Amino acid sequence: MIKYPDSFKELAECFEMYPGIGPKTAERLTFFTLLNLDDESVEKFSKSLKKAKDNIKQCNVCGMLTDQECCHLCKDDTREKKIMVVESTKDVIAFEKTDSYHGKYHVLNGTISPLDGIGPEEIHLDNLIQRIKNENILEVILSTSSSIEGEMTALYIKKMLEETDVKVYRIGYGLPAGANIEYADEVTLIKALEGKKEI
């Protein structure tokens, strides 16, 4: 029988909390920590974990991750008077990488999901109308996913924004770049047909 020291097992369990890291990988990472990393690196890793968790919070305004009160995207006055509503901070990163959207963001904490007991109150919608007024927003783009929950959330926000005179858009759905029609699923094809454009 293999008997690992207790602190070995504890560390391996911590690695196992992450998605995609099973017992084997956790063991390998723990061995690497003990055998290949020097004391200084491990110390740095240990501190970075705590520091990142303590310092990085969601921006008070848009919900993006930041280590300040208000994130650099909200502070940036040169950004266009648009707000893109997304489901998570990772979606912000994805759009920022394209370098073709230059407006602001509003990060929801997921989507409305009645089956899981998540209503509109839980997903950081409370200050959206206030933001539209404060920041003189002209356009809102709803970039939630095309799942049932994503569509429902988009619909809810559209209704909510009827009291303002902001223009509301839903992001375009259709065939992804490089896609083969033969292998596309039916829902994607239907959406692509709906989103047809004159050329």
Next chain:
Amino acid sequence: MIKYPDSFKELAECFEMYPGIGPKTAERLTFFTLLNLDDESVEKFSKSLKKAKDNIKQCNVCGMLTDQECCHLCKDDTREKKIMVVESTKDVIAFEKTDSYHGKYHVLNGTISPLDGIGPEEIHLDNLIQRIKNENILEVILSTSSSIEGEMTALYIKKMLEETDVKVYRIGYGLPAGANIEYADEVTLIKALEGKKEI
């Protein structure tokens, strides 16, 4: 341009120190730390890292990882009077998992490698002869790998042990279980021929 907070970048860099974790995975793990793990789990992870690195050292006798002065394998008096010499602690785990070797171990810090300036003094061979005498060892099995360095190390230890009257074995090499002769490399086939057995 995407601008991550500094403590985000620091933590991602720490994840990137590990083998098999590139920038993308490091980013994913950092996001998971910030968005999905609670404060308590991150605190536990941070502490476990330091604790494991501080507490777990190599056993004074055999070189296996342990959180005590002397590991549980060395303390176990019921183990057979054999020593298996391996290159790393991971090899001990591999043999322990088979549950068919019940002797003791001696963990080298790698192999002799003159090109890298690693001589016999560097790889924890100093107390092997002393151990053989102290623990009344009857048999030594050299389980270093079949690389040039592994073979050289095995040969060196064999010579070194000529002054004792211990029996020295080299672990068997040949076709691995389930292997197909057609696809086996030449060195493996030569070793398999050398290791043929009457049935």
